[in-house]
Amino acid sequence: MGYKTLLAVLDMQKDAQQITDFSIFLAEQFGSHVVGLHAEALAAVPLVAPMEIPDPATVQALQDMAHKETVEVEKVFRSTAERNGTSHEWRSFVSSAGYSAASLIDSARSVDLVVAGQGESGLLSESRADLENFLFESGRPVLLVPYILKQPKPIKRVLIAWNGSREAARATFDALPFLRAAEAVEVFSVDPPETSMQSAEMAGAEIAAALARHGINVTVVRQESDKLPASAAIENRLSDSSIDLLVMGAYSHKRWWEALFGGVTRTVLDSMTALTLLSR
Template sequence: MGYRTLLAILDTPKTTRQVTDFAVALANQYQAHVIGAHAEAIAMVPIVAPMEIPDPATVQALQDMAHQETESVEKIFREIGTREGLSHEWRSFVTSSGFNSAALIDSARCSDLVIAAQGESGFLSETKAELESFLFESGRPVLIIPHVLTAPRPIRRVLIAWNGSREAARATFDALPFLKAAEEVEVFSVDPENTPTQSPETAGAEIAAALARHGIKVTVTSSQKTGLDPAMAIENRLSDSSIDLLVMGAYGNKRWWEMLFGGVTRTLLDSMTALTLLSR
């Protein structure tokens, strides 16, 4: 089992090289095909006061800039793909909906894994809401690359943020190829609840047993009554254990049309130090 079709979200020339380099590393590991996808924004129509009519020259200039960025992104992706002997293809969409382009979502739904960059100012700060919606609509796992990680490295240690939820279960099994290749996998729970199927002391034991049947070397740990919020507890664990990959669910609230990511997910993504695989 492995990831055979990777969709690389190529946002700007600055992040394209980073995302493509990681896609190449994963493609070589899993003998995968890489699709480089870029959404070229349709320029918004500026209004000229006092007559409040569109300014065609400005509109054209903005559209030309957007197209030049598309050409730069495509050039970087194709050059790396050709140089590395990568099985790859390029897809560019001109759209007013950004990542929420129906064509881009369709491409994601036919991929094993989506790869995107965090960006230097936090989790894709300029397009955060778009990617949140994209994750919800695509139904596919998304691997986020932190801006501090400038070059691919082996994924040897994996931390699964486990709370027994649907999202956590989905993320865990979406990450199976990574888990199987890792040297160490840790199932980590923060202040687990006492439920009919588990006590705080046994939280994560059943999912760990399921993973062990796949031949995965897995341990179970928890953080109980420390006074830390879950995001801080997970951040500390990432640092203390030198984690290469965090696996977690993209938690939302009951009203799905509100903000998709819950507080724990958002806090971790804005300060992420490790690769993070999210599933919804």
């Protein structure tokens, strides 16, 4: 089992090389075909006061700038993929809806894994709301690449943020190709609750046993938050254990930062230090 079709979301020229490099690195590991995707914004019509007449020259200039970025992003993707001998294809769309356009979302629904960037100011900035919606509505696992992580490296240590939810289970099994290739996998629970099926002391034990049957080297860690935010516990664990990949579940709300892992994820994703795989 592996990720045989990857979708590289090349949102901006300044992070196109980074996301292309990570996608091709994964393609070499899993023998994948890589689809490069870029949404070219359809320029809005500026109105000229006092009669609010559309300014065609300005509209054309804006569209030319957007198209120039598309050309440059495609050049980065194609040249890198061809240089590495990677199976690839390019898709670009011009749409006023940006990444919320149905055609772009449809492209994502036929891939194994979406690779996207956190962005310099974080994925969760208001200016990237349409990209959030695209990633959230794709129905596919998304691998987010931190802005600070410039060079791909093997994923040796994985942390699964486990709370027993459907979304966490989905993310865990979506991450199986990474988990199988890793040297060590940790199922990490913060303040696990008592349930009718499982005591707090046994939280994570059953999913760990299921992963062990796949030949995965897995351990279980439970931690009390001591009134600190759960996000702080996760961040500390990522740093202390030199984690290469964080696996988390995503919840069915419009905005990820209001929804993921009990509401702690805005902090985690804004200060990402490791690759993060999200599913819902």
